[in-house]
Amino acid sequence: MVQSVELLLDDTADAEIRRQWELLSEAGVHSPAPDHRPHITLAVARQIWTRLDEALAAQEFRPLPIRLGGLVIFGSRNPILARLVVPTESLLGLQRRVYAVIAQCPGVPATVRPDAWTPHVTLARRLRPQQVGEALHVVAGDRDSPATVVGIRRWDGDQRREWPVARGTASGR
Numbered sequence: 001m002v003q004s005v006e007l008l009l010d011d012t013a014d015a016e017i018r019r020q021w022e023l024l025s026e027a028g029v030h031s032p033a034p035d036h037r038p039h040i041t042l043a044v045a046r047q048i049w050t051r052l053d054e055a056l057a058a059q060e061f062r063p064l065p066i067r068l069g070g071l072v073i074f075g076s077r078n079p080i081l082a083r084l085v086v087p088t089e090s091l092l093g094l095q096r097r098v099y100a101v102i103a104q105c106p107g108v109p110a111t112v113r114p115d116a117w118t119p120h121v122t123l124a125r126r127l128r129p130q131q132v133g134e135a136l137h138v139v140a141g142d143r144d145s146p147a148t149v150v151g152i153r154r155w156d157g158d159q160r161r162e163w164p165v166a167r168g169t170a171s172g173r
Contacts, residue, residue, distance in 0.1 A: 002107070003048040004155045005056060005098050005165065006039040009121075013068065013147030014038050017083070017121055020139050024081075024124050029135045031124045037162075040066075040085055040119050040149070042098045046107025053154065053165065055101045061166035064090055064149040071136060072120060079127040081135050085119035086144070095119070098152075 009017065017038035021031040032038075067086040074080040085091070096114045110116055124135050151167040 002044050002046060002157050004041050004045075004157070005043045005048070005102065006041050006153050006155055007064075007094075007149040008151040008153055009038050009040075010063075010148040010150050013145070016068075016142075016145060016147075017123070020083075020123055020142065023138050024135060027134055027138045029081075029124045029131055029138065030126050032122065038121050039153070039155075040121055041112075042095050042117075042152070043102045043112050044109060045102055045105035048102050048105050048154065052101055052105070056098065056152070056154070056165045059094070059097050059101070059152075059166065061094070061152060064094065066091060066147050066149055067144055068121065068147050069144050071123075071140060072118070073127075073132060074118075074120075076129070078125075079129065079132055080122060081124040081127060081132070081139075082120035082122050083139075085121065087119055091119060091149075 014037070018034070024031040066088065069084040069086045072082050072084050074082060092114070095117055099112060099114055099117075102108060111118070123139060127135055152165040153162045154165050155162045
């Protein structure tokens with residue numbers, strides 16, 4: 001399992017991603033379970049030391065407007081369908097700052113280095129190659145949409161628990 005630092009979406013964007021998950025599920029595509037929460041992963045490691053939570057919380061954070069963009073497929077053997085997040089200078093700067101805090105933790109993959117990170121929200125995992133077309137068809141009609149990042153959380157996949165690191169002043173979940 002892994003641990004991560006994740007951005008949380010405003011209520012409207014959260015509901016929209018959940019709607020897309022439901023559409024994919026109805027089409028027989030493996031999408032996140034209803035108890036999962038839509039998010040944008042900023043950083044991942046095999047273990048993020050708890051002593052770093054204070055440094056993460058010290059990062060300046062205000063609600064951040066973003067745009068949920070087009071679709072992307074990651075991987076080929078067990079593809080992942082995701083909605084891109086259009087990168088902005090503010091978003092990339094926040095990711096760089098968070099990465100700097102966790103960079104020395106064990107098991108940080110190269111894909112979260114600031115020069116390699118692709119901001120996205122996962123829509124479906126473990127697609128069979130023959131499902132890719134159907135999955136794209138189900139959500140391809142959805143347009144880019146504005147959203148707001150309203151908080152930062154830590155996720156511990158081993159213990160299956162989350163806790164807030166930062167929360168903006170705008171209303172969020």
